[in-house]
Every structure is written in structure tokens, then in C-alpha cells.
Amino acid sequence: MSEDILQRILAVKREEITALAKRHSRASLHGLADEQAAPRGFAAALSKKAAHGVGVIAEIKRASPSKGLIRADFEPSWLAREYQSGGAACLSVLTDERFFQGATVYLEQARGACDLPVLRKDFMIDELQIYEARAIGADAILLIAAALSAGQMGELAACATELGMDVLLEIHDREELDAVLDAGLLGRCLLGINNRNLRTFGTRLETTLELLPLLPEATDVVTESGIGVAADVKRMTDAGVRRFLVGESLMRQSSPAAALLRLLA
Numbered sequence: 001m002s003e004d005i006l007q008r009i010l011a012v013k014r015e016e017i018t019a020l021a022k023r024h025s026r027a028s029l030h031g032l033a034d035e036q037a038a039p040r041g042f043a044a045a046l047s048k049k050a051a052h053g054v055g056v057i058a059e060i061k062r063a064s065p066s067k068g069l070i071r072a073d074f075e076p077s078w079l080a081r082e083y084q085s086g087g088a089a090c091l092s093v094l095t096d097e098r099f100f101q102g103a104t105v106y107l108e109q110a111r112g113a114c115d116l117p118v119l120r121k122d123f124m125i126d127e128l129q130i131y132e133a134r135a136i137g138a139d140a141i142l143l144i145a146a147a148l149s150a151g152q153m154g155e156l157a158a159c160a161t162e163l164g165m166d167v168l169l170e171i172h173d174r175e176e177l178d179a180v181l182d183a184g185l186l187g188r189c190l191l192g193i194n195n196r197n198l199r200t201f202g203t204r205l206e207t208t209l210e211l212l213p214l215l216p217e218a219t220d221v222v223t224e225s226g227i228g229v230a231a232d233v234k235r236m237t238d239a240g241v242r243r244f245l246v247g248e249s250l251m252r253q254s255s256p257a258a259a260l261l262r263l264l265a
């Protein structure tokens with residue numbers, strides 16, 4: 001994974017965590033998390049759809065470091081309803097402000113507009129962010145292996161699980177897979193394989209296909225990034241992958257619902 005973009009993002013996250021800690025104590029965020037309705041069951045919803053074909057986590061993504069602004073006409077509540085009517089199993093909402101033009105309020109708006117479980121898509125390196133995720137209603141969080149030590153992954157995953165959230169643990173290569181396996185996290189988290197090379201920002205679906213044979217049998221894999229057309233979905237399902245995280249290709253369409261239906265056709 002690119003030291004440059006990841007390290008730049010993580011430097012900003014450290015500043016944000018310092019600011020968050022000034023606004024809230026751990027106990028106050030825990031209190032806000034406790035006030036939320038119970039999580040909606042992210043992994044279960046994804047597995048239910050996957051058991052009958054394909055489970056899609058549809059992403060609400062306004063912009064990205066690689067593409068800049070993706071969608072100018074950006075209304076999270078409407079997008080959430082579109083994705084639900086298009087057959088998404090779950091939502092992912094980018095909450096990072098600096099690099100993805102996201103916001104925590106977008107997650108609240110999207111979740112409030114539909115019945116789907118929602119992943120907080122951000123760069124999580126501290127328990128405060130996990131409490132904050134639950135406090136804004138998230139049903140699941142993302143952990144990126146390249147950003148964390150094995151010990152941190154274990155601690156943050158345990159924190160999320162204690163709060164009732166599911167964890168999508170993301171890898172890009174064999175080294176990160178080994179770290180996840182060594183940490184004994186595979187059975188406790190969904191495993192995401194991200195097809196994006198963060199040095200070049202290019203996506204290669206082969207990243208998922210090449211890592212699949214190295215996984216223990218029956219691992220629930222989510223293939224992430226670079227899924228654009230139904231042929232990509234077919235290529236993955238032919239290899240046994242039934243869970244997908246899709247953002248840009250849906251966000252660029254005037255009707256994300258119709259685009260999702262076409263992807264699943």
C-alpha cells in the first residue's frame with residue numbers, strides 16, 4: 001500500500017482524533033453509543049443476500065483522492081433509498097472529510113432513510129473513532145490491515161464487537177493476509193480484499209483472484225474496488241466470491257438503483 005497517501009491520511013486522522021478527544025471523553029462517546037438503537041446486523045444481511053446470489057455493499061462516495069469529485073449532485077438520503085431499491089444488502093458511507101469529501105452526518109442521513117445496515121468507511125486507528133462510529137449509528141466499521149499492527153487490529157476489532165458492530169478487515173496483499181491470519185482475526189471479521197493499488201490508484205481484479213487460493217476454506221471474502229460492470233461480478237462469482245463493495249461505478253450513474261440492478265443482472 002502506498003506509504004504516501006496512506007501516511008498522509010493517517011497523519012490527518014491523528015489530528016482529528018486529538019480534536020475529537022478535546023470534544024468528547026471516552027465515557028461520553030460510550031454514553032452516546034449506548035443511546036443508539038441496536039446495530040442492524042451488517043454481516044448477517046450481507047450473508048443472507050450472498051446465500052441467494054450476490055451481496056452488495058453499495059458505497060456512498062462523493063469524491064476520492066484518485067478521482068476528485070465523483071458526484072456533484074450528492075444527497076445521501078436519496079442515494080440510500082436508491083441503493084435499497086436496487087437490491088443492495090448494506091451501505092458503506094465515507095465519513096472522511098479531507099480526502100473523500102465525506103461527513104459523519106452523511107452516515108446518519110443515509111441510515112435514517114433506509115433499513116439497510118451501514119458501514120462507517122474511514123481510517124480507524126483509535127478506539128475513540130469506534131465509539132464515535134456507534135454514536136452516529138454505524139452498524140459496522142472498516143479496519144485496514146496496512147494501517148495497523150496485529151495488536152491494534154485485535155484491540156479495535158474487539159472494541160467494535162463489544163459495541164455490537166461487525167468489522168470489515170481489509171487487506172491488499174499476501175503480507176497483510178499473513179498478519180490477519182497470525183492475529184487470529186479471520187473468523188471474527190469479514191475479510192475485504194481491496195483491488196486498488198494505492199501507489200498507482202489502478203484497480204486489478206486479479207488482486208482478489210490471486211489471494212483467494214491462500215485463504216482458509218469457507219472464508220467470507222468481500223471484493224472491493226474496481227467493480228464496474230456485470231462481467232466483473234460474473235468473473236468473481238465464477239471464482240466463488242459472492243460479496244462485493246462497489247462505489248464509483250454506481251455513484252456516477254443518474255440512477256444508482258438502475259445501475260445496481262444492471263450490475264446484478
Ligand SMILES: O=C(O)c1ccccc1NCC(=O)[C@H](O)[C@H](O)COP(=O)(O)O
Nearest residue numbers: 064065066224225226227246247248249
Ligand atoms: O478510492 C480511492 O481513490 C481511494 C484512495 C485511497 C484510499 C482508499 C481509496 N478508496 C477506498 C475504497 O476502498 C473504495 O472507496 C471502495 O472499495 C469502493 O471502490 P470503487 O468501487 O472503485 O469506488
